[in-house]
Amino acid sequence: MSMHAVASLMHAVESFARAAGAAHRAWKGPAYEYKDVPVLLKDVRLVDVEEERTRAEPSDIKLENGRISLVAPAGELDSRGLKVLEGRNRFALPGLIDCHVHICGIFITALPGISDFRWLLRQVYLNHRAQLQSGVTLVRDMMSVLRVSLLFKSLAEDACSGFPRVLCAGPMLTVEGGYPPYVPRDQFYQRVLGGPLKLELAGERDAVSWVDRLAGAGVDWIKIGYQGALFDMARTPLSKPSARLFRAIADRAHHHGLPVAVHHYWLQDLKELLELPFDTLEHITEDGEIDARTLARMAERGLPVTSDLEQSAFAHEPQKFLHMIEEGKSNLLPRPRGDITRLLHEVAAGQDIYGLKPRRKIMDLAFVRDLVFQKMRNLKLLADSGILIGAASDAGVHMMMGILPEELCRMTEAGLSNAQALRSATIDAARLLRVDDVGRIKAGYRGDIVLYENDPLENIAAVRSPALVMRDGVPHTPLDR
Protein backbone atom coordinates (compact mmCIF):
# COMPACT_ATOMS: atom_id res chain seq x y z
CA MET A 1 0.00 0.00 0.00
CA SER A 2 1.36 3.42 -0.98
CA MET A 3 2.06 6.20 1.50
CA HIS A 4 -0.65 8.23 -0.20
CA ALA A 5 -3.17 5.50 0.58
CA VAL A 6 -1.97 5.35 4.19
CA ALA A 7 -2.34 9.12 4.50
CA SER A 8 -5.89 9.12 3.12
CA LEU A 9 -6.81 6.20 5.35
CA MET A 10 -5.50 8.09 8.38
CA HIS A 11 -7.46 11.13 7.27
CA ALA A 12 -10.63 9.02 6.99
CA VAL A 13 -10.11 7.58 10.48
CA GLU A 14 -9.46 11.02 11.95
CA SER A 15 -12.58 12.54 10.36
CA PHE A 16 -14.64 9.61 11.56
CA ALA A 17 -13.30 9.98 15.09
CA ARG A 18 -14.11 13.73 15.03
CA ALA A 19 -17.61 13.15 13.67
CA ALA A 20 -18.28 10.33 16.12
CA GLY A 21 -17.11 12.47 19.03
CA ALA A 22 -19.34 15.38 17.98
CA ALA A 23 -22.33 13.11 17.45
CA HIS A 24 -21.72 11.50 20.81
CA ARG A 25 -21.63 14.86 22.59
CA ALA A 26 -24.64 16.19 20.72
CA TRP A 27 -26.69 13.08 21.31
CA LYS A 28 -28.74 13.36 24.44
CA GLY A 29 -30.71 10.18 24.42
CA PRO A 30 -33.15 9.35 27.21
CA ALA A 31 -30.30 7.73 29.15
CA TYR A 32 -28.78 11.15 29.86
CA GLU A 33 -31.77 12.13 32.01
CA TYR A 34 -30.50 9.58 34.49
CA LYS A 35 -26.86 10.51 34.49
CA ASP A 36 -25.72 11.11 38.10
CA VAL A 37 -29.34 11.05 39.29
CA PRO A 38 -30.33 8.78 42.19
CA VAL A 39 -32.98 6.31 41.05
CA LEU A 40 -35.61 4.22 42.79
CA LEU A 41 -36.49 1.13 40.80
CA LYS A 42 -39.84 0.10 42.23
CA ASP A 43 -41.71 -3.18 42.38
CA VAL A 44 -39.42 -5.78 40.89
CA ARG A 45 -39.31 -9.50 41.60
CA LEU A 46 -35.73 -10.46 42.43
CA VAL A 47 -34.57 -13.63 40.71
CA ASP A 48 -32.02 -15.26 42.99
CA VAL A 49 -29.92 -17.52 40.77
CA GLU A 50 -27.86 -18.81 43.69
CA GLU A 51 -30.80 -19.86 45.83
CA GLU A 52 -32.64 -20.86 42.65
CA ARG A 53 -35.80 -19.09 43.66
CA THR A 54 -37.61 -15.89 42.87
CA ARG A 55 -38.77 -13.72 45.76
CA ALA A 56 -42.51 -13.88 46.08
CA GLU A 57 -42.76 -10.31 47.40
CA PRO A 58 -41.70 -7.38 45.21
CA SER A 59 -38.67 -5.28 46.13
CA ASP A 60 -37.53 -1.72 45.57
CA ILE A 61 -33.94 -0.95 44.60
CA LYS A 62 -32.22 2.36 45.29
CA LEU A 63 -29.34 3.29 42.99
CA GLU A 64 -26.86 6.08 43.59
CA ASN A 65 -23.66 6.99 41.76
CA GLY A 66 -24.11 4.04 39.43
CA ARG A 67 -24.33 1.52 42.26
CA ILE A 68 -27.03 -0.29 44.13
CA SER A 69 -27.23 1.39 47.53
CA LEU A 70 -30.26 -0.34 49.06
CA VAL A 71 -32.57 -3.26 48.34
CA ALA A 72 -35.74 -3.38 50.45
CA PRO A 73 -39.28 -4.77 50.43
CA ALA A 74 -41.48 -2.67 48.12
CA GLY A 75 -42.82 0.50 49.69
CA GLU A 76 -40.26 0.74 52.50
CA LEU A 77 -37.89 3.21 50.85
CA ASP A 78 -38.47 6.95 50.77
CA SER A 79 -38.74 8.08 47.15
CA ARG A 80 -38.25 11.81 47.84
CA GLY A 81 -35.46 13.29 45.71
CA LEU A 82 -35.23 10.11 43.63
CA LYS A 83 -36.17 9.55 40.03
CA VAL A 84 -38.71 6.75 40.15
CA LEU A 85 -38.76 3.92 37.62
CA GLU A 86 -41.73 1.56 37.77
CA GLY A 87 -40.69 -2.06 37.59
CA ARG A 88 -44.34 -3.22 37.33
CA ASN A 89 -43.61 -6.56 38.98
CA ARG A 90 -41.19 -7.56 36.28
CA PHE A 91 -38.43 -10.05 37.03
CA ALA A 92 -34.99 -8.65 37.80
CA LEU A 93 -31.67 -10.31 37.04
CA PRO A 94 -28.21 -8.81 37.40
CA GLY A 95 -26.93 -7.44 34.06
CA LEU A 96 -25.68 -10.30 31.91
CA ILE A 97 -21.98 -10.83 31.26
CA ASP A 98 -20.64 -12.11 27.95
CA CYS A 99 -17.23 -13.62 28.74
CA HIS A 100 -15.95 -13.89 25.17
CA VAL A 101 -16.81 -11.64 22.24
CA HIS A 102 -15.07 -9.84 19.43
CA ILE A 103 -16.53 -6.36 19.64
CA CYS A 104 -14.82 -5.22 16.46
CA GLY A 105 -16.07 -8.22 14.48
CA ILE A 106 -17.25 -7.03 11.11
CA PHE A 107 -18.44 -10.30 9.57
CA ILE A 108 -16.78 -9.90 6.21
CA THR A 109 -15.07 -12.53 4.19
CA ALA A 110 -12.53 -10.23 2.54
CA LEU A 111 -10.03 -7.83 4.05
CA PRO A 112 -11.49 -4.34 4.43
CA GLY A 113 -10.31 -1.77 1.92
CA ILE A 114 -10.15 1.98 2.37
CA SER A 115 -13.73 2.51 1.16
CA ASP A 116 -14.94 0.19 3.91
CA PHE A 117 -14.00 2.79 6.49
CA ARG A 118 -17.25 4.56 5.53
CA TRP A 119 -19.23 1.89 7.38
CA LEU A 120 -16.75 -0.20 9.34
CA LEU A 121 -16.56 1.76 12.58
CA ARG A 122 -20.31 2.34 12.44
CA GLN A 123 -20.81 -1.44 12.35
CA VAL A 124 -18.58 -1.84 15.39
CA TYR A 125 -20.71 0.82 17.12
CA LEU A 126 -23.91 -1.07 16.21
CA ASN A 127 -22.40 -4.37 17.39
CA HIS A 128 -21.65 -2.91 20.72
CA ARG A 129 -25.11 -1.40 21.15
CA ALA A 130 -26.74 -4.70 20.19
CA GLN A 131 -24.95 -6.31 23.11
CA LEU A 132 -26.42 -3.88 25.65
CA GLN A 133 -29.88 -4.19 24.11
CA SER A 134 -29.71 -7.95 24.60
CA GLY A 135 -29.24 -7.45 28.35
CA VAL A 136 -25.44 -7.65 28.45
CA THR A 137 -23.79 -5.00 30.64
CA LEU A 138 -20.20 -6.28 30.62
CA VAL A 139 -18.20 -8.00 27.89
CA ARG A 140 -14.70 -9.36 27.65
CA ASP A 141 -13.27 -8.73 24.22
CA MET A 142 -11.01 -11.62 23.30
CA MET A 143 -9.22 -10.45 20.16
CA SER A 144 -9.60 -7.15 18.39
CA VAL A 145 -7.33 -4.60 16.79
CA LEU A 146 -5.67 -3.16 19.88
CA ARG A 147 -6.39 0.55 19.54
CA VAL A 148 -9.95 0.07 18.33
CA SER A 149 -10.81 -2.15 21.30
CA LEU A 150 -9.18 0.34 23.69
CA LEU A 151 -11.13 3.16 22.00
CA PHE A 152 -14.45 1.36 22.50
CA LYS A 153 -13.45 0.42 26.03
CA SER A 154 -12.93 4.09 26.85
CA LEU A 155 -16.15 5.21 25.10
CA ALA A 156 -18.01 2.51 27.04
CA GLU A 157 -16.92 3.95 30.36
CA ASP A 158 -19.75 6.46 29.99
CA ALA A 159 -22.82 4.78 31.49
CA CYS A 160 -24.96 6.64 28.91
CA SER A 161 -22.92 5.42 25.94
CA GLY A 162 -25.43 2.68 25.13
CA PHE A 163 -22.59 0.14 25.28
CA PRO A 164 -21.75 -2.52 27.83
CA ARG A 165 -18.51 -1.99 29.76
CA VAL A 166 -15.50 -3.67 28.20
CA LEU A 167 -12.58 -5.72 29.39
CA CYS A 168 -10.17 -6.43 26.58
CA ALA A 169 -7.22 -8.55 25.54
CA GLY A 170 -6.29 -6.75 22.32
CA PRO A 171 -4.42 -9.02 19.88
CA MET A 172 -4.05 -12.80 19.96
CA LEU A 173 -0.56 -14.05 20.82
CA THR A 174 0.48 -16.91 18.58
CA VAL A 175 3.37 -18.21 16.46
CA GLU A 176 4.02 -18.23 12.72
CA GLY A 177 1.60 -20.72 11.15
CA GLY A 178 -0.44 -20.82 14.35
CA TYR A 179 -4.06 -20.12 15.26
CA PRO A 180 -6.00 -18.25 13.89
CA PRO A 181 -4.96 -19.29 10.37
CA TYR A 182 -7.82 -17.40 8.70
CA VAL A 183 -6.69 -14.05 10.07
CA PRO A 184 -3.94 -12.80 7.77
CA ARG A 185 -0.71 -11.45 9.14
CA ASP A 186 -1.05 -7.81 10.24
CA GLN A 187 -0.43 -5.29 7.46
CA PHE A 188 2.00 -2.45 8.01
CA TYR A 189 -0.68 0.24 7.74
CA GLN A 190 -2.94 -1.68 10.11
CA ARG A 191 -0.20 -1.81 12.74
CA VAL A 192 0.42 1.92 12.30
CA LEU A 193 -3.25 2.88 12.48
CA GLY A 194 -4.88 0.39 14.77
CA GLY A 195 -2.13 -1.60 16.41
CA PRO A 196 -1.75 -5.37 16.29
CA LEU A 197 -4.51 -7.97 15.84
CA LYS A 198 -2.38 -11.11 15.65
CA LEU A 199 1.13 -11.30 17.07
CA GLU A 200 3.31 -14.07 15.69
CA LEU A 201 5.95 -14.24 18.39
CA ALA A 202 9.48 -15.11 17.33
CA GLY A 203 10.71 -16.21 20.75
CA GLU A 204 10.67 -15.59 24.47
CA ARG A 205 12.23 -12.12 24.33
CA ASP A 206 9.68 -11.07 21.75
CA ALA A 207 6.93 -12.44 24.01
CA VAL A 208 8.13 -10.50 27.04
CA SER A 209 8.48 -7.31 25.05
CA TRP A 210 4.95 -7.57 23.58
CA VAL A 211 3.32 -8.46 26.88
CA ASP A 212 5.03 -5.40 28.41
CA ARG A 213 3.69 -3.22 25.59
CA LEU A 214 0.16 -4.61 25.89
CA ALA A 215 0.20 -4.16 29.66
CA GLY A 216 1.40 -0.58 29.16
CA ALA A 217 -1.37 0.05 26.60
CA GLY A 218 -4.02 -0.95 29.16
CA VAL A 219 -5.31 -4.41 28.26
CA ASP A 220 -7.05 -6.41 31.00
CA TRP A 221 -6.19 -9.91 29.77
CA ILE A 222 -3.58 -11.64 27.65
CA LYS A 223 -4.82 -14.19 25.13
CA ILE A 224 -2.85 -17.05 23.60
CA GLY A 225 -3.92 -19.11 20.56
CA TYR A 226 -3.34 -22.84 21.04
CA GLN A 227 -4.74 -25.11 18.35
CA GLY A 228 -2.90 -28.04 16.79
CA ALA A 229 -5.04 -28.71 13.72
CA LEU A 230 -7.27 -27.01 11.18
CA PHE A 231 -11.05 -27.48 10.96
CA ASP A 232 -10.77 -30.17 8.30
CA MET A 233 -11.23 -33.89 7.88
CA ALA A 234 -7.49 -34.33 7.33
CA ARG A 235 -6.76 -32.56 10.64
CA THR A 236 -4.00 -30.61 8.90
CA PRO A 237 -1.51 -29.60 11.60
CA LEU A 238 -1.16 -26.00 12.82
CA SER A 239 1.79 -24.62 14.78
CA LYS A 240 1.42 -24.04 18.51
CA PRO A 241 3.54 -22.02 20.93
CA SER A 242 6.17 -24.23 22.57
CA ALA A 243 5.89 -24.86 26.31
CA ARG A 244 8.81 -22.48 26.89
CA LEU A 245 7.26 -19.70 24.86
CA PHE A 246 3.88 -20.28 26.50
CA ARG A 247 5.43 -20.03 29.96
CA ALA A 248 7.32 -16.88 28.99
CA ILE A 249 4.06 -15.21 27.92
CA ALA A 250 2.10 -16.37 30.97
CA ASP A 251 4.85 -15.51 33.47
CA ARG A 252 5.21 -12.03 32.05
CA ALA A 253 1.44 -11.49 32.02
CA HIS A 254 1.18 -12.62 35.63
CA HIS A 255 4.13 -10.35 36.49
CA HIS A 256 1.90 -7.47 35.35
CA GLY A 257 -1.09 -8.88 37.24
CA LEU A 258 -2.82 -9.79 33.97
CA PRO A 259 -4.69 -13.10 33.78
CA VAL A 260 -4.18 -15.32 30.74
CA ALA A 261 -6.94 -16.77 28.54
CA VAL A 262 -6.18 -19.56 26.08
CA HIS A 263 -8.03 -20.38 22.88
CA HIS A 264 -8.44 -24.12 22.27
CA TYR A 265 -10.87 -26.49 20.50
CA TRP A 266 -9.29 -29.93 20.46
CA LEU A 267 -9.01 -32.54 23.20
CA GLN A 268 -5.32 -33.24 22.57
CA ASP A 269 -4.52 -29.54 22.98
CA LEU A 270 -6.50 -29.42 26.22
CA LYS A 271 -4.44 -32.29 27.64
CA GLU A 272 -1.21 -30.45 26.83
CA LEU A 273 -2.56 -27.21 28.23
CA LEU A 274 -3.21 -28.79 31.62
CA GLU A 275 0.58 -28.81 32.13
CA LEU A 276 0.83 -25.08 31.41
CA PRO A 277 0.08 -21.97 33.48
CA PHE A 278 -3.03 -19.98 32.49
CA ASP A 279 -6.33 -18.82 33.94
CA THR A 280 -9.30 -19.42 31.63
CA LEU A 281 -9.91 -21.97 28.91
CA GLU A 282 -11.75 -20.46 25.94
CA HIS A 283 -14.33 -22.61 24.14
CA ILE A 284 -15.61 -26.06 24.89
CA THR A 285 -13.63 -29.01 23.57
CA GLU A 286 -15.43 -30.21 20.47
CA ASP A 287 -13.65 -33.12 18.80
CA GLY A 288 -14.21 -35.77 21.43
CA GLU A 289 -15.66 -36.46 24.82
CA ILE A 290 -13.56 -35.08 27.68
CA ASP A 291 -12.43 -38.13 29.65
CA ALA A 292 -12.87 -38.48 33.39
CA ARG A 293 -9.16 -38.01 34.14
CA THR A 294 -8.99 -34.72 32.21
CA LEU A 295 -12.18 -33.49 33.87
CA ALA A 296 -10.76 -34.35 37.29
CA ARG A 297 -7.53 -32.46 36.54
CA MET A 298 -9.47 -29.42 35.35
CA ALA A 299 -11.58 -29.46 38.49
CA GLU A 300 -8.55 -29.95 40.74
CA ARG A 301 -6.83 -27.02 39.11
CA GLY A 302 -9.97 -24.87 39.28
CA LEU A 303 -9.76 -24.07 35.59
CA PRO A 304 -12.78 -22.08 34.40
CA VAL A 305 -14.17 -22.55 30.89
CA THR A 306 -16.16 -20.21 28.64
CA SER A 307 -18.99 -21.64 26.57
CA ASP A 308 -19.55 -21.04 22.86
CA LEU A 309 -22.39 -23.29 21.77
CA GLU A 310 -24.31 -20.77 19.72
CA GLN A 311 -21.44 -19.71 17.49
CA SER A 312 -20.91 -23.40 16.63
CA ALA A 313 -24.58 -23.89 15.87
CA PHE A 314 -24.42 -21.77 12.71
CA ALA A 315 -23.04 -24.75 10.76
CA HIS A 316 -25.86 -26.97 11.95
CA GLU A 317 -28.71 -24.47 11.85
CA PRO A 318 -27.92 -21.81 9.25
CA GLN A 319 -31.66 -21.22 8.78
CA LYS A 320 -32.02 -20.02 12.36
CA PHE A 321 -29.50 -17.24 11.80
CA LEU A 322 -30.82 -16.38 8.34
CA HIS A 323 -34.22 -16.01 9.95
CA MET A 324 -32.82 -13.70 12.66
CA ILE A 325 -31.20 -11.55 9.98
CA GLU A 326 -34.43 -11.44 7.94
CA GLU A 327 -36.33 -10.34 11.03
CA GLY A 328 -33.94 -7.40 11.34
CA LYS A 329 -32.54 -8.60 14.66
CA SER A 330 -28.95 -8.43 13.56
CA ASN A 331 -28.06 -4.72 13.44
CA LEU A 332 -25.97 -5.48 10.37
CA LEU A 333 -25.13 -2.86 7.75
CA PRO A 334 -25.58 -3.90 4.09
CA ARG A 335 -22.02 -5.04 3.34
CA PRO A 336 -21.56 -7.37 6.32
CA ARG A 337 -25.22 -8.47 6.10
CA GLY A 338 -24.58 -9.52 2.49
CA ASP A 339 -21.44 -11.42 3.46
CA ILE A 340 -22.91 -13.27 6.41
CA THR A 341 -26.11 -14.06 4.51
CA ARG A 342 -24.09 -15.50 1.63
CA LEU A 343 -22.02 -17.57 4.04
CA LEU A 344 -25.15 -18.96 5.71
CA HIS A 345 -26.78 -19.75 2.36
CA GLU A 346 -23.65 -21.61 1.28
CA VAL A 347 -23.68 -23.61 4.51
CA ALA A 348 -27.38 -24.33 4.05
CA ALA A 349 -26.56 -25.64 0.55
CA GLY A 350 -23.95 -27.98 2.01
CA GLN A 351 -20.89 -26.07 0.81
CA ASP A 352 -17.66 -25.80 2.75
CA ILE A 353 -16.82 -22.57 4.52
CA TYR A 354 -14.60 -20.12 2.69
CA GLY A 355 -13.17 -16.81 3.64
CA LEU A 356 -10.82 -13.98 2.84
CA LYS A 357 -9.40 -13.10 -0.53
CA PRO A 358 -8.03 -15.11 -2.18
CA ARG A 359 -11.00 -17.32 -1.47
CA ARG A 360 -9.78 -20.31 0.48
CA LYS A 361 -11.35 -22.98 2.57
CA ILE A 362 -11.49 -22.39 6.32
CA MET A 363 -13.61 -25.33 7.41
CA ASP A 364 -14.85 -28.61 5.98
CA LEU A 365 -18.59 -28.42 6.56
CA ALA A 366 -18.78 -32.19 7.03
CA PHE A 367 -16.26 -31.85 9.84
CA VAL A 368 -17.77 -28.91 11.71
CA ARG A 369 -21.50 -29.41 11.19
CA ASP A 370 -22.17 -31.65 14.15
CA LEU A 371 -19.45 -30.48 16.52
CA VAL A 372 -22.03 -28.49 18.45
CA PHE A 373 -23.51 -31.73 19.81
CA GLN A 374 -20.13 -32.89 21.17
CA LYS A 375 -19.74 -29.47 22.74
CA MET A 376 -23.15 -29.75 24.36
CA ARG A 377 -22.23 -33.14 25.83
CA ASN A 378 -18.91 -31.78 27.09
CA LEU A 379 -20.56 -28.73 28.61
CA LYS A 380 -22.79 -31.01 30.65
CA LEU A 381 -19.77 -33.07 31.75
CA LEU A 382 -17.90 -29.92 32.76
CA ALA A 383 -20.86 -28.62 34.73
CA ASP A 384 -21.37 -31.97 36.43
CA SER A 385 -17.67 -31.98 37.40
CA GLY A 386 -18.11 -28.70 39.24
CA ILE A 387 -16.06 -26.67 36.75
CA LEU A 388 -16.81 -22.96 36.68
CA ILE A 389 -18.52 -22.02 33.42
CA GLY A 390 -18.81 -18.51 32.03
CA ALA A 391 -21.42 -17.86 29.35
CA ALA A 392 -20.01 -16.54 26.10
CA SER A 393 -21.36 -15.91 22.62
CA ASP A 394 -18.06 -15.53 20.71
CA ALA A 395 -20.12 -13.06 18.70
CA GLY A 396 -18.22 -11.16 16.07
CA VAL A 397 -16.37 -14.13 14.64
CA HIS A 398 -19.06 -15.04 12.15
CA MET A 399 -22.19 -14.28 14.14
CA MET A 400 -24.02 -11.09 14.87
CA MET A 401 -23.94 -9.47 18.29
CA GLY A 402 -26.58 -9.74 20.96
CA ILE A 403 -26.92 -13.53 20.93
CA LEU A 404 -25.98 -14.28 24.54
CA PRO A 405 -29.67 -14.99 25.37
CA GLU A 406 -29.59 -17.65 22.63
CA GLU A 407 -26.47 -19.11 24.23
CA LEU A 408 -28.25 -19.43 27.58
CA CYS A 409 -31.20 -21.21 25.96
CA ARG A 410 -28.80 -23.55 24.17
CA MET A 411 -27.03 -24.34 27.46
CA THR A 412 -30.28 -25.62 28.89
CA GLU A 413 -30.73 -27.80 25.80
CA ALA A 414 -27.35 -29.26 26.72
CA GLY A 415 -28.78 -30.32 30.07
CA LEU A 416 -27.89 -27.43 32.37
CA SER A 417 -30.65 -26.15 34.61
CA ASN A 418 -32.08 -22.69 33.99
CA ALA A 419 -30.35 -21.55 37.19
CA GLN A 420 -26.99 -22.93 36.03
CA ALA A 421 -27.30 -21.13 32.71
CA LEU A 422 -28.26 -17.88 34.45
CA ARG A 423 -25.38 -18.19 36.93
CA SER A 424 -22.95 -18.67 34.06
CA ALA A 425 -23.91 -15.23 32.75
CA THR A 426 -23.99 -13.50 36.15
CA ILE A 427 -22.30 -14.59 39.36
CA ASP A 428 -20.11 -17.30 37.81
CA ALA A 429 -19.08 -15.05 34.93
CA ALA A 430 -18.06 -12.38 37.44
CA ARG A 431 -15.89 -14.92 39.26
CA LEU A 432 -14.37 -16.12 36.00
CA LEU A 433 -13.56 -12.55 34.98
CA ARG A 434 -12.34 -11.68 38.49
CA VAL A 435 -14.66 -8.71 38.78
CA ASP A 436 -16.03 -8.47 42.29
CA ASP A 437 -18.76 -5.82 41.99
CA VAL A 438 -20.99 -7.35 39.31
CA GLY A 439 -23.22 -10.41 38.94
CA ARG A 440 -25.55 -9.78 41.90
CA ILE A 441 -28.34 -7.41 42.83
CA LYS A 442 -27.00 -6.36 46.19
CA ALA A 443 -25.99 -3.14 47.97
CA GLY A 444 -22.51 -2.06 46.89
CA TYR A 445 -22.69 -3.79 43.53
CA ARG A 446 -22.86 -1.94 40.24
CA GLY A 447 -26.29 -0.81 39.13
CA ASP A 448 -26.47 -3.40 36.35
CA ILE A 449 -30.00 -4.84 36.24
CA VAL A 450 -32.14 -6.39 33.50
CA LEU A 451 -35.92 -6.68 33.76
CA TYR A 452 -37.95 -9.40 32.05
CA GLU A 453 -41.69 -9.91 31.65
CA ASN A 454 -41.43 -13.55 32.67
CA ASP A 455 -39.33 -15.41 35.21
CA PRO A 456 -36.22 -16.81 33.47
CA LEU A 457 -35.81 -19.36 36.28
CA GLU A 458 -39.15 -20.82 35.21
CA ASN A 459 -38.75 -20.25 31.49
CA ILE A 460 -35.27 -19.55 30.16
CA ALA A 461 -36.68 -18.15 26.89
CA ALA A 462 -37.69 -15.07 28.91
CA VAL A 463 -34.10 -13.81 28.52
CA ARG A 464 -34.69 -13.34 24.80
CA SER A 465 -36.75 -10.21 25.38
CA PRO A 466 -35.48 -7.86 28.05
CA ALA A 467 -37.95 -5.12 28.92
CA LEU A 468 -35.34 -2.82 30.43
CA VAL A 469 -31.57 -2.89 30.65
CA MET A 470 -29.91 -0.79 33.33
CA ARG A 471 -26.17 -0.24 33.30
CA ASP A 472 -24.40 1.60 36.11
CA GLY A 473 -27.75 2.92 37.27
CA VAL A 474 -28.74 4.28 33.85
CA PRO A 475 -31.75 2.66 32.12
CA HIS A 476 -31.74 1.77 28.44
CA THR A 477 -34.84 0.46 26.70
CA PRO A 478 -34.17 -2.12 24.02
CA LEU A 479 -34.74 -0.28 20.76
CA ASP A 480 -36.37 -3.13 18.90
CA ARG A 481 -39.36 -3.24 21.18
Ligand SMILES: [Zn+2]
Ligand atom coordinates in the same frame (compact mmCIF):
# COMPACT_ATOMS: atom_id res chain seq x y z
ZN1 LIG B 1 -13.33 -15.99 19.97
